Amino acid sequence: MFQLNLGLENKNVIITAASKGIGKAIAKIFVEEGSNIAICARNKDDLEETKSELLKLTDKMVIANQCNLTKTASIDNFFDFIMDYFKRIDILINNAGGPPSGKFDDFNINDWKNAYNLNLNSTIYMCKKVIPIMKSNKCGRIINMTSVSVKQPLNNLILSNVMRAGVIGLTKSLANELAPYNILVNSVCPGYTFTERVRSLSENIAKKNNVKIQDIIDQWQSTIPLGRLAKPEEIANVVVFLASEKASYITGTTIQVDGGFVKSLL
Ligand SMILES: NC(=O)c1ccc[n+]([C@@H]2O[C@H](COP(=O)([O-])OP(=O)(O)OC[C@H]3O[C@@H](n4cnc5c(N)ncnc54)[C@H](OP(=O)(O)O)[C@@H]3O)[C@@H](O)[C@H]2O)c1
CATH class of the missing domain: 1.10.287 (Helix Hairpins)
Known part of the structure:
Protein backbone atom coordinates (compact mmCIF):
# COMPACT_ATOMS: atom_id res chain seq x y z
CA MET A 1 0.00 0.00 0.00
CA PHE A 2 1.25 3.51 -0.85
CA GLN A 3 2.06 5.52 2.25
CA LEU A 4 2.93 9.20 2.41
CA ASN A 5 6.14 9.45 4.40
CA LEU A 6 5.76 12.64 6.39
CA GLY A 7 9.37 12.60 7.63
CA LEU A 8 8.36 13.30 11.22
CA GLU A 9 10.13 10.40 12.91
CA ASN A 10 12.38 11.54 15.79
CA LYS A 11 11.41 15.18 15.32
CA ASN A 12 11.06 17.12 18.57
CA VAL A 13 7.65 18.76 18.72
CA ILE A 14 6.07 21.13 21.26
CA ILE A 15 2.26 21.23 21.35
CA THR A 16 0.84 23.66 23.88
CA ALA A 17 -2.60 23.18 25.51
CA ALA A 18 -2.76 19.52 24.53
CA SER A 19 -4.41 17.57 27.35
CA LYS A 20 -7.78 17.68 25.54
CA GLY A 21 -9.54 18.50 22.29
CA ILE A 22 -7.72 19.61 19.18
CA GLY A 23 -4.32 19.87 20.91
CA LYS A 24 -4.55 16.29 22.14
CA ALA A 25 -5.58 15.03 18.68
CA ILE A 26 -2.53 16.80 17.20
CA ALA A 27 -0.28 15.25 19.85
CA LYS A 28 -1.63 11.77 19.09
CA ILE A 29 -0.86 11.98 15.38
CA PHE A 30 2.69 13.23 15.99
CA VAL A 31 3.18 10.29 18.36
CA GLU A 32 1.85 7.90 15.72
CA GLU A 33 4.35 9.41 13.26
CA GLY A 34 7.24 8.61 15.63
CA SER A 35 7.94 12.15 16.89
CA ASN A 36 9.06 13.06 20.41
CA ILE A 37 6.53 15.40 21.94
CA ALA A 38 6.27 17.92 24.78
CA ILE A 39 2.79 18.95 25.89
CA CYS A 40 1.32 21.23 28.54
CA ALA A 41 -1.99 22.27 30.12
CA ARG A 42 -3.07 23.69 33.49
CA ASN A 43 -4.83 20.68 35.04
CA LYS A 44 -2.22 18.16 36.18
CA ASP A 45 -4.53 15.11 36.35
CA ASP A 46 -5.83 15.57 32.80
CA LEU A 47 -2.31 16.16 31.56
CA GLU A 48 -0.93 13.03 33.23
CA GLU A 49 -3.85 10.97 31.90
CA THR A 50 -3.18 12.17 28.35
CA LYS A 51 0.54 11.55 28.75
CA SER A 52 -0.11 7.93 29.86
CA GLU A 53 -2.52 7.37 26.93
CA LEU A 54 0.07 8.67 24.46
CA LEU A 55 2.94 6.69 25.99
CA LYS A 56 1.01 3.48 25.29
CA LEU A 57 1.31 4.28 21.56
CA THR A 58 5.05 4.89 21.35
CA ASP A 59 8.53 4.14 22.60
CA LYS A 60 9.56 7.73 21.81
CA MET A 61 9.59 10.61 24.33
CA VAL A 62 6.29 12.01 25.61
CA ILE A 63 6.98 14.69 28.19
CA ALA A 64 4.36 16.81 29.93
CA ASN A 65 4.51 19.73 32.30
CA GLN A 66 1.84 21.87 33.92
CA CYS A 67 1.78 25.35 32.43
CA ASN A 68 -0.61 28.28 32.39
CA LEU A 69 -0.02 29.94 29.04
CA THR A 70 -1.39 33.28 30.29
CA LYS A 71 1.66 33.60 32.57
CA THR A 72 5.12 34.16 31.10
CA ALA A 73 6.83 32.75 34.22
CA SER A 74 4.88 29.54 33.75
CA ILE A 75 5.95 29.37 30.07
CA ASP A 76 9.57 29.96 31.22
CA ASN A 77 9.27 26.90 33.52
CA PHE A 78 7.71 24.78 30.78
CA PHE A 79 10.46 25.72 28.37
CA ASP A 80 13.26 25.01 30.87
CA PHE A 81 11.65 21.62 31.50
CA ILE A 82 11.57 20.87 27.77
CA MET A 83 15.21 21.81 27.29
CA ASP A 84 16.22 19.24 29.93
CA TYR A 85 15.04 16.59 27.45
CA PHE A 86 15.21 18.08 23.96
CA LYS A 87 18.47 19.47 22.62
CA ARG A 88 16.71 20.75 19.50
CA ILE A 89 13.21 22.00 18.72
CA ASP A 90 11.94 21.13 15.25
CA ILE A 91 8.25 22.01 15.42
CA LEU A 92 6.13 24.31 17.57
CA ILE A 93 2.33 24.10 17.58
CA ASN A 94 0.86 27.10 19.40
CA ASN A 95 -2.55 26.20 20.78
CA ALA A 96 -4.46 27.56 23.82
CA GLY A 97 -7.96 27.71 25.22
CA GLY A 98 -10.43 30.23 23.84
CA PRO A 99 -11.39 33.51 25.60
CA PRO A 100 -14.95 33.91 26.96
CA SER A 101 -17.79 34.66 24.58
CA GLY A 102 -19.49 38.06 24.62
CA LYS A 103 -19.93 41.44 22.97
CA PHE A 104 -17.94 44.70 23.36
CA ASP A 105 -20.05 45.98 26.30
CA ASP A 106 -19.58 42.73 28.22
CA PHE A 107 -15.85 43.20 28.80
CA ASN A 108 -13.67 45.52 30.86
CA ILE A 109 -10.04 46.32 30.08
CA ASN A 110 -8.84 43.47 32.27
CA ASP A 111 -10.82 40.98 30.18
CA TRP A 112 -9.07 42.34 27.09
CA LYS A 113 -5.67 41.92 28.77
CA ASN A 114 -6.52 38.33 29.74
CA ALA A 115 -7.56 37.51 26.19
CA TYR A 116 -4.34 39.10 24.90
CA ASN A 117 -2.29 37.00 27.33
CA LEU A 118 -4.10 33.76 26.45
CA ASN A 119 -4.18 33.92 22.67
CA LEU A 120 -1.70 36.51 21.38
CA ASN A 121 1.00 36.89 24.02
CA SER A 122 1.32 33.13 24.62
CA THR A 123 2.01 32.71 20.89
CA ILE A 124 4.51 35.58 20.80
CA TYR A 125 6.27 34.31 23.93
CA MET A 126 6.55 30.70 22.73
CA CYS A 127 7.90 32.00 19.41
CA LYS A 128 10.50 34.08 21.31
CA LYS A 129 11.64 30.88 23.00
CA VAL A 130 11.95 28.60 19.96
CA ILE A 131 12.99 30.93 17.13
CA PRO A 132 16.63 31.38 18.25
CA ILE A 133 16.97 27.58 18.39
CA MET A 134 15.31 27.06 15.01
CA LYS A 135 17.45 29.85 13.48
CA SER A 136 20.64 28.18 14.64
CA ASN A 137 19.43 24.86 13.12
CA LYS A 138 18.43 26.66 9.92
CA CYS A 139 15.09 24.87 9.91
CA GLY A 140 11.80 24.75 11.77
CA ARG A 141 8.04 24.78 11.57
CA ILE A 142 5.63 26.94 13.55
CA ILE A 143 1.88 26.44 13.30
CA ASN A 144 -0.41 28.84 15.12
CA MET A 145 -3.90 27.56 15.90
CA THR A 146 -6.57 30.20 15.43
CA SER A 147 -10.19 29.94 14.30
CA VAL A 148 -12.42 30.55 11.29
CA SER A 149 -13.12 33.88 13.03
CA VAL A 150 -9.95 35.23 11.35
CA LYS A 151 -11.69 34.89 7.98
CA GLN A 152 -15.24 35.62 9.10
CA PRO A 153 -15.61 37.25 12.54
CA LEU A 154 -18.11 35.33 14.69
CA ASN A 155 -20.99 37.03 16.50
CA ASN A 156 -20.66 37.25 20.28
CA LEU A 157 -16.94 36.34 20.21
CA ILE A 158 -15.29 39.77 20.06
CA LEU A 159 -12.26 38.86 22.20
CA SER A 160 -11.45 35.87 20.02
CA ASN A 161 -12.10 37.80 16.78
CA VAL A 162 -9.59 40.52 17.77
CA MET A 163 -6.79 38.50 19.36
CA ARG A 164 -6.74 35.83 16.68
CA ALA A 165 -6.48 38.48 13.97
CA GLY A 166 -3.29 39.57 15.77
CA VAL A 167 -1.98 36.01 15.60
CA ILE A 168 -2.46 36.06 11.83
CA GLY A 169 -0.49 39.34 11.60
CA LEU A 170 2.27 37.66 13.58
CA THR A 171 2.13 34.50 11.44
CA LYS A 172 2.47 36.35 8.14
CA SER A 173 5.21 38.69 9.43
CA LEU A 174 7.24 35.82 10.89
CA ALA A 175 6.82 33.79 7.70
CA ASN A 176 8.51 36.65 5.80
CA GLU A 177 11.23 37.28 8.39
CA LEU A 178 12.11 33.63 8.95
CA ALA A 179 12.01 32.27 5.40
CA PRO A 180 15.78 32.86 4.95
CA TYR A 181 16.31 30.45 7.86
CA ASN A 182 14.05 27.79 6.33
CA ILE A 183 11.55 28.28 9.16
CA LEU A 184 8.00 27.98 7.81
CA VAL A 185 5.15 29.63 9.68
CA ASN A 186 1.45 28.98 9.05
CA SER A 187 -1.88 29.12 10.79
CA VAL A 188 -4.70 26.58 10.89
CA CYS A 189 -8.24 27.82 11.57
CA PRO A 190 -10.67 25.21 12.90
CA GLY A 191 -14.37 25.57 12.28
CA TYR A 192 -16.89 24.03 14.71
CA THR A 193 -15.12 20.96 16.08
CA ALA A 230 -15.41 18.37 12.55
CA LYS A 231 -13.76 15.60 14.52
CA PRO A 232 -10.63 16.89 16.31
CA GLU A 233 -8.44 14.54 14.24
CA GLU A 234 -9.72 16.16 11.02
CA ILE A 235 -8.15 19.44 12.19
CA ALA A 236 -5.05 17.65 13.49
CA ASN A 237 -4.35 15.91 10.15
CA VAL A 238 -3.88 19.28 8.44
CA VAL A 239 -1.66 20.62 11.22
CA VAL A 240 0.59 17.57 11.08
CA PHE A 241 0.80 17.73 7.28
CA LEU A 242 1.90 21.39 7.47
CA ALA A 243 4.61 20.39 9.93
CA SER A 244 5.81 17.58 7.67
CA GLU A 245 8.54 17.47 5.04
CA LYS A 246 5.81 17.18 2.41
CA ALA A 247 4.75 20.79 3.11
CA SER A 248 8.18 22.25 2.35
CA TYR A 249 6.88 25.06 0.08
CA ILE A 250 4.00 26.29 2.25
CA THR A 251 4.57 29.32 4.46
CA GLY A 252 2.57 32.41 5.47
CA THR A 253 -0.77 30.72 4.82
CA THR A 254 -3.94 30.72 6.90
CA ILE A 255 -5.87 27.55 6.16
CA GLN A 256 -9.40 26.97 7.41
CA VAL A 257 -10.57 23.41 8.12
CA ASP A 258 -14.25 24.12 8.46
CA GLY A 259 -16.42 21.90 6.25
CA GLY A 260 -17.02 24.92 3.99
CA PHE A 261 -18.30 27.24 6.76
CA VAL A 262 -16.43 30.40 5.63
CA LYS A 263 -18.41 32.15 2.92
CA SER A 264 -15.65 34.31 1.41
CA LEU A 265 -13.83 33.46 -1.84
CA LEU A 266 -10.37 33.21 -0.20
N1 LIG B 1 -13.59 23.39 19.13
C1 LIG B 1 -13.94 24.31 18.24
O1 LIG B 1 -15.01 24.27 17.64
C2 LIG B 1 -12.98 25.42 17.91
C3 LIG B 1 -13.23 26.21 16.78
C4 LIG B 1 -12.36 27.24 16.48
C5 LIG B 1 -11.27 27.49 17.30
N2 LIG B 1 -11.07 26.71 18.41
C6 LIG B 1 -9.95 27.05 19.26
O2 LIG B 1 -9.01 25.98 19.30
C7 LIG B 1 -8.41 25.93 20.59
C8 LIG B 1 -8.59 24.55 21.20
O3 LIG B 1 -9.97 24.31 21.34
P1 LIG B 1 -10.57 22.92 21.87
O4 LIG B 1 -11.99 22.88 21.41
O5 LIG B 1 -9.64 21.82 21.55
O6 LIG B 1 -10.60 23.21 23.44
P2 LIG B 1 -10.69 22.17 24.69
O7 LIG B 1 -11.26 20.87 24.26
O8 LIG B 1 -11.35 22.94 25.77
O9 LIG B 1 -9.14 21.97 25.09
C9 LIG B 1 -8.39 23.10 25.47
C10 LIG B 1 -7.02 22.64 25.93
O10 LIG B 1 -6.27 23.81 26.25
C11 LIG B 1 -5.81 23.73 27.60
N3 LIG B 1 -5.76 25.09 28.10
C12 LIG B 1 -6.78 25.98 28.18
N4 LIG B 1 -6.35 27.12 28.72
C13 LIG B 1 -5.02 26.98 28.95
C14 LIG B 1 -4.02 27.81 29.52
N5 LIG B 1 -4.29 29.05 29.97
N6 LIG B 1 -2.76 27.33 29.64
C15 LIG B 1 -2.47 26.08 29.22
N7 LIG B 1 -3.37 25.25 28.69
C16 LIG B 1 -4.64 25.69 28.56
C17 LIG B 1 -6.85 22.83 28.29
O11 LIG B 1 -6.36 22.21 29.48
P3 LIG B 1 -6.52 22.93 30.93
O12 LIG B 1 -7.93 23.43 31.00
O13 LIG B 1 -6.19 21.86 31.91
O14 LIG B 1 -5.51 24.04 30.94
C18 LIG B 1 -7.08 21.79 27.20
O15 LIG B 1 -6.03 20.85 27.17
C19 LIG B 1 -9.08 27.04 21.42
O16 LIG B 1 -8.30 28.21 21.33
C20 LIG B 1 -10.38 27.25 20.71
O17 LIG B 1 -10.92 28.51 20.94
C21 LIG B 1 -11.88 25.68 18.72
Missing part, protein backbone atom coordinates in the same frame (compact mmCIF):
# COMPACT_ATOMS: atom_id res chain seq x y z
CA PHE A 194 -16.64 18.43 18.44
CA THR A 195 -14.44 18.78 21.54
CA GLU A 196 -15.21 18.98 25.24
CA ARG A 197 -15.33 22.76 24.95
CA VAL A 198 -17.99 22.64 22.26
CA ARG A 199 -19.92 19.95 24.13
CA SER A 200 -20.12 22.12 27.27
CA LEU A 201 -20.86 25.25 25.20
CA SER A 202 -23.83 23.50 23.56
CA GLU A 203 -25.02 22.24 26.97
CA ASN A 204 -24.91 25.76 28.43
CA ILE A 205 -26.72 27.37 25.51
CA ALA A 206 -29.35 24.60 25.51
CA LYS A 207 -29.96 25.05 29.25
CA LYS A 208 -30.21 28.83 28.92
CA ASN A 209 -32.73 28.60 26.07
CA ASN A 210 -34.59 25.58 27.44
CA VAL A 211 -34.02 23.53 24.30
CA LYS A 212 -32.28 20.20 23.61
CA ILE A 213 -28.51 20.05 23.15
CA GLN A 214 -29.10 18.42 19.78
CA ASP A 215 -31.15 21.49 18.69
CA ILE A 216 -28.12 23.71 19.27
CA ILE A 217 -25.81 21.32 17.43
CA ASP A 218 -28.33 21.06 14.55
CA GLN A 219 -28.40 24.83 14.31
CA TRP A 220 -24.59 24.99 14.04
CA GLN A 221 -24.58 22.14 11.53
CA SER A 222 -27.08 23.95 9.34
CA THR A 223 -24.46 26.69 8.74
CA ILE A 224 -21.85 24.18 7.52
CA PRO A 225 -22.02 22.93 3.91
CA LEU A 226 -20.70 19.49 4.94
CA GLY A 227 -23.60 19.39 7.42
CA ARG A 228 -21.63 18.24 10.47
CA LEU A 229 -19.06 19.35 13.04
